[in-house]
Amino acid sequence: xxxxxxxxxxxxxxxxxxxxxxxxxxxxxxxxxxxxxxxxxxxxxxxxxxxxxxxxxxxxxxxxxxxxxxxxxxxxxxxxxxxxxxxxxxxxxxxxxxxxxxxxxxxxxxxxxxxxxxxxxxxxxxxxxxxxxxxxxxxxxxxxxxxxxxxxxxxxxxxxxxxxxxxxxxxxxxxxxxxxxxxxxxxxxxxxxxxxxxxxxxxxxxxxxxxxxxxxxxxxxxxxxxxxxxxxxxxxxxxxxxxxxxxxxxxxxxxxxxxxxxxxxxxxxxxxxxxxxxxxxxxxxxxxxxxx
Amino acid sequence: xxxxxxxxxxxxxxxxxxxxxxxxxxxxxxxxxxxxxxxxxxxxxxxxxxxxxxxxxxxxxxxxxxxxxxxxxxxxxxxxxxxxxxxxxxxxxxxxxxxxxxxxxxxxxxxxxxxxxxxxxxxxxxxxxxxxxxxxxxxxxxxxxxxxxxxxxxxxxxxxxxxxxxxxxxxxxxxxxxxxxxxxxxxxxxxxxxxxxxxxxxxxxxxxxxxxxxxxxxxxxxxxxxxxxxxxxxxxxxxxxxxxxxxxxxxxxxxxxxxxxxxxxxxxxxxxxxxxxxxxxxxxxxxxxxxxxxxxxxxxxxxxxxxxxxxxxxxxxxxxxxxxxxxxxxxxxxxxxxxxxxxxxxxxxxxxxxxxxxxxxxxxxxxxxxxxxxxxxxxxxxxxxxxxxxxxxxxxxxxxxxxxxxxxxxxxxxxxxxxxxxxxxxxxxxxxxxxxxxxxxxxxxxxxxxxxxxx
Numbered sequence: 001x002x003x004x005x006x007x008x009x010x011x012x013x014x015x016x017x018x019x020x021x022x023x024x025x026x027x028x029x030x031x032x033x034x035x036x037x038x039x040x041x042x043x044x045x046x047x048x049x050x051x052x053x054x055x056x057x058x059x060x061x062x063x064x065x066x067x068x069x070x071x072x073x074x075x076x077x078x079x080x081x082x083x084x085x086x087x088x089x090x091x092x093x094x095x096x097x098x099x100x101x102x103x104x105x106x107x108x109x110x111x112x113x114x115x116x117x118x119x120x121x122x123x124x125x126x127x128x129x130x131x132x133x134x135x136x137x138x139x140x141x142x143x144x145x146x147x148x149x150x151x152x153x154x155x156x157x158x159x160x161x162x163x164x165x166x167x168x169x170x171x172x173x174x175x176x177x178x179x180x181x182x183x184x185x186x187x188x189x190x191x192x193x194x195x196x197x198x199x200x201x202x203x204x205x206x207x208x209x210x211x212x213x214x215x216x217x218x219x220x221x222x223x224x225x226x227x228x229x230x231x232x233x234x235x236x237x238x239x240x241x242x243x244x245x246x247x248x249x250x251x252x253x254x255x256x257x258x259x260x261x262x263x264x265x266x267x268x269x270x271x272x273x274x275x276x277x278x279x280x281x282x283x284x285x286x287x288x289x290x291x292x
Numbered sequence: 293x294x295x296x297x298x299x300x301x302x303x304x305x306x307x308x309x310x311x312x313x314x315x316x317x318x319x320x321x322x323x324x325x326x327x328x329x330x331x332x333x334x335x336x337x338x339x340x341x342x343x344x345x346x347x348x349x350x351x352x353x354x355x356x357x358x359x360x361x362x363x364x365x366x367x368x369x370x371x372x373x374x375x376x377x378x379x380x381x382x383x384x385x386x387x388x389x390x391x392x393x394x395x396x397x398x399x400x401x402x403x404x405x406x407x408x409x410x411x412x413x414x415x416x417x418x419x420x421x422x423x424x425x426x427x428x429x430x431x432x433x434x435x436x437x438x439x440x441x442x443x444x445x446x447x448x449x450x451x452x453x454x455x456x457x458x459x460x461x462x463x464x465x466x467x468x469x470x471x472x473x474x475x476x477x478x479x480x481x482x483x484x485x486x487x488x489x490x491x492x493x494x495x496x497x498x499x500x501x502x503x504x505x506x507x508x509x510x511x512x513x514x515x516x517x518x519x520x521x522x523x524x525x526x527x528x529x530x531x532x533x534x535x536x537x538x539x540x541x542x543x544x545x546x547x548x549x550x551x552x553x554x555x556x557x558x559x560x561x562x563x564x565x566x567x568x569x570x571x572x573x574x575x576x577x578x579x580x581x582x583x584x585x586x587x588x589x590x591x592x593x594x595x596x597x598x599x600x601x602x603x604x605x606x607x608x609x610x611x612x613x614x615x616x617x618x619x620x621x622x623x624x625x626x627x628x629x630x631x632x633x634x635x636x637x638x639x640x641x642x643x644x645x646x647x648x649x650x651x652x653x654x655x656x657x658x659x660x661x662x663x664x665x666x667x668x669x670x671x672x673x674x675x676x677x678x679x680x681x682x683x684x685x686x687x688x689x690x691x692x693x694x695x696x697x698x699x700x701x702x703x704x705x706x707x708x709x710x711x712x713x714x715x716x717x718x719x720x721x722x723x724x725x726x727x728x729x730x731x732x733x734x735x736x737x738x739x740x741x742x743x744x745x746x747x
Contacts, residue, residue: 004705004711005323006324043681046387054394057401058658131413138648154642156643160408
């Protein structure tokens, strides 16, 4: 076979192109840290990365939403604890007032304390969280309790997704904590107690004690529900974080370059490129032109 | 044989070897000229025992078989390169290195997740509309860019046809000139070099096969027909058929145009056609289907919910009635643009503004199969991966064809190309023979001089 100059230069050019391409690919992997930067680099790995990135995105936003809901619910739980103390105080006042030895003036004074407790409890029931009024259900843009203690909210759950297709309630029920929906209308009971104290009506005062016991119980029950909800939400957030870490690991395994391998390839590619130049120089120096 | 005939022999030697040096010089000078075929002076001893030598012709070392193979491989490489380059551009459109449709989809669902926590929050609502708009815009832009790419490829196809037609005219003209030269007894080497180079250039663009007749003219077969017959050239015409696909027609002088579209599979025109009318429509159809299913799924849920204004039944995305063209027309429904309160997050009007049931369902679409296939981001990932496979295959094909072209070119160069080493040896050979011939002349002159002085 005759070896022509164009054949020699074709071989040189082809070798240079390949060495250049290899060096470019190795440099890109080394600088970006990623083995796959376009679908054509590895279609399956690219699709896997897209899937995992979508999962990571969902888990991140879910975790953030769940934590935010947990903070609000924890705030509601704390307020319900405080509300329970208020009702407990009212019960103790009622117990004291039920003592026949107390004079009417003292009972009238105790009535004012009950009104103060009622006002404080109303403040708690109308507390706001990050997402509006905490005990208003889904009508959370307005205060759920009027000055008379009438409930204008609802008992609809504000749900938060904690896993694919699994949602749990993320708001405390103001209706069940403070209104007859939970058993006793606590504001009405406190109003009745204040009225009984002013009227020096021992019978009504004694019956108020029973009502306040039930009211306290329903607040405690709602607080426990909220506490359980907080724990579930925080647990869900931890699960989401773990799943996110796993997804990130899966993504990295699919598309990220193994650094020692990349460095090794970069070194080899650079060596191949330099050897190619040296061989090219040798090939081009071998000539009969200057020998005749 | 007389002393005077020795002078003639010396003269022949000087002339012939001078021609040999000249042909060798021509070879050396044209070592890098595209299409140049090595020449060789054909030496023949003069008849009738005259003892001299003459150059009967300067012949090309042309091997038509290896040339045909080279033209064929160039046609295949042309198709592979054109398709590979076009698909690389499509890949950059569909899956840019910065923000992809999958990223936009993720951002849209993240905004919905935020909305589930604060369904009445105007800023959360505005964020959802903004992300919906960003996503729709990116899908629409991608579809438009794919369409623009098809337009660019159409223009390139027309450009290729123009280049082919220029070469066909020149080949026909050279065919005529070669036939004239042949009739005059001139091999027409330079004309043949030019013509065969043009044949290869046509092969690059549309694939070609050339058959030579006894007058040295070639009949050029390409695109399923005869494009050059003797000194008559046909022309290629590229336009669009009613369906928007490339239509390639061959127009011969005085004849009706013939549709040869389906036969255009080789050369850059074949590669452009494959990319434009098979690969890109496949991606566009998949994107349309994705956009349609996505908009339908979102709208179905959204229309079941209530906006803060207490109205239900609104779509979030405006799109087409069928999948065709859905991607290009995808946009946030005009009724919701700038009206975040109209975004439906609640399932019941009585539970406004805090109910997030519909927002939860919308956010949940991120994990649900779209159109029964796969969740949105995964489905887009599958579209891009399918394209990626095609791009990778096209690149592999292009690399393979580059190798086979190199191999075919080497074979052709081995038979027909110039080797400087060989030419240097020839140069030395002819120079030495030239020197020797001048020596013969001097000896003959001295002998004659001796003979004359002896009287």
